[in-house]
Amino acid sequence: MQRTLSVIEYSVDEEVMASIAKALSHPVRLKILKLLATHECCFTGELTELIPMAQSTISQHLKALLGAGLIQGEIYPPKVRYCINPEQWLKASVLFEKYFNADKDFLCDCG
Amino acid sequence: MQRTLSVIEYSVDEEVMASIAKALSHPVRLKILKLLATHECCFTGELTELIPMAQSTISQHLKALLGAGLIQGEIYPPKVRYCINPEQWLKASVLFEKYFNADKDFLCDCG
DNA sequence: GTTATTCATCGTATATTTGCGATGGACTAA
DNA sequence: TTAGTCCATCGCAAATATACGATGAATAAC
Numbered sequence: 001m002q003r004t005l006s007v008i009e010y011s012v013d014e015e016v017m018a019s020i021a022k023a024l025s026h027p028v029r030l031k032i033l034k035l036l037a038t039h040e041c042c043f044t045g046e047l048t049e050l051i052p053m054a055q056s057t058i059s060q061h062l063k064a065l066l067g068a069g070l071i072q073g074e075i076y077p078p079k080v081r082y083c084i085n086p087e088q089w090l091k092a093s094v095l096f097e098k099y100f101n102a103d104k105d106f107l108c109d110c111g
Numbered sequence: 112m113q114r115t116l117s118v119i120e121y122s123v124d125e126e127v128m129a130s131i132a133k134a135l136s137h138p139v140r141l142k143i144l145k146l147l148a149t150h151e152c153c154f155t156g157e158l159t160e161l162i163p164m165a166q167s168t169i170s171q172h173l174k175a176l177l178g179a180g181l182i183q184g185e186i187y188p189p190k191v192r193y194c195i196n197p198e199q200w201l202k203a204s205v206l207f208e209k210y211f212n213a214d215k216d217f218l219c220d221c222g
Numbered sequence: 223g224t225t226a227t228t229c230a231t232c233g234t235a236t237a238t239t240t241g242c243g244a245t246g247g248a249c250t251a252a
Numbered sequence: 253t254t255a256g257t258c259c260a261t262c263g264c265a266a267a268t269a270t271a272c273g274a275t276g277a278a279t280a281a282c
Contacts, residue, residue: 008163010138022136026270027121027129030210037214044229052119054272059230061270077279078228083219093211099141100204103148108194137240155259165242170260172240188249189258 017095020088023068028053029061033084036071042081128206131199134179139164140172144195147182153192 010018024030032047040050044062048055062082065071069088074081121129135141143158151161155173159166173193176182180199185192 008139010142014138014141018136018138018141021132021141025129025133025136027125028119030125030129030132031121034210034214037217039216039219042219045227048229055229056231056273057271063230064269075278078226080229081219084214084217086217089211089217093208096207096211097204099145100200100207103145103195105150106148106195106197106200108150108153108192156257159259166259167243167261168241174260175239186248189256191259 013095016091017099020068020070020092020095023065023070026061026064029065032058032061033065033070036082037084037089042083043076043079044082045079124206127202128210131179131181131203131206134176134181137172137175140176143169143172144176144181147193148195148200153194154187154190155193156190 024033028051031051035047035050036042044055044058047058047062051058062071062073066073069085070092071082072085074083135144139162142162146158146161147153155166155169158169158173162169173182173184177184180196181203182193183196185194
């Protein structure tokens with residue numbers, strides 16, 4: 001794809017928040033995160049039972065969540081247990097909260 | 112693309128939150144939203160001056176934000192003024208806040 | 223060793239996203 | 253009418269995302 005010639009500068013927060021938002025941008029990933037956060041299940045195998053998708057697809061979504069740092073995996077051979085990454089979860093919470101609550105006055109008088 | 116055969120059920124909140132997250136998943140859209148939220152600018156033309164991207168690209172991103180309901184446009188011929196949509200902004204804020212704060216105990220003992 | 227289980231990764235197909243320049247519609251101003 | 257401004261949309265190209273089945277690595281159980 002053609003990329004912008006002049007490089008656009010983003011803040012670290014913008015980059016991080018965008019990457020977390022991307023991880024949250026698919027409903028099945030929201031569902032997976034919720035299942036892990038509520039301890040309804042922990043293992044990939046349990047997820048594949050609860051979610052009617054191919055195991056490879058679930059694994060792919062887990063990889064995306066790992067990439068955003070929102071979850072972490074621990075090997076319990078031959079299983080893998082996934083859990084919420086509390087630090088990144090908190091970071092996400094704070095980032096979004098700040099972003100939405102920093103500005104409250106939306107009355108526009110520039111017209 | 113091949114779609115899942117058995118349809119997956121998502122809650123309304125999951126669908127809405129995912130669509131908002133998708134709108135937030137690109138740093139330039141976070142930047143645009145922030146510029147609008149802080150009243151640093153309101154018109155497409157101002158955005159194209161502040162952001163080194165083609166006007167058509169900016170317009171496309173604005174369309175994505177419109178689609179998620181996060182902004183609204185008003186025509187001031189020949190300009191268009193964009194503003195934050197306060198209702199959807201609040202809804203987004205609440206959705207993310209609830210999602211992140213509903214579950215706090217991440218200690219996993221299912222291993 | 224052999225077999226079974228679990229899950230990541232590969233390969234593939236299709237859909238969507240992201241960027242650009244070009245074009246055209248809508249309106250204003252002259 | 254003509255010219256100019258502003259911006260949405262089109263058409264294209266490339267990158268990324270999303271789904272699947274097949275395969276293979278790692279380990280446990282026998």
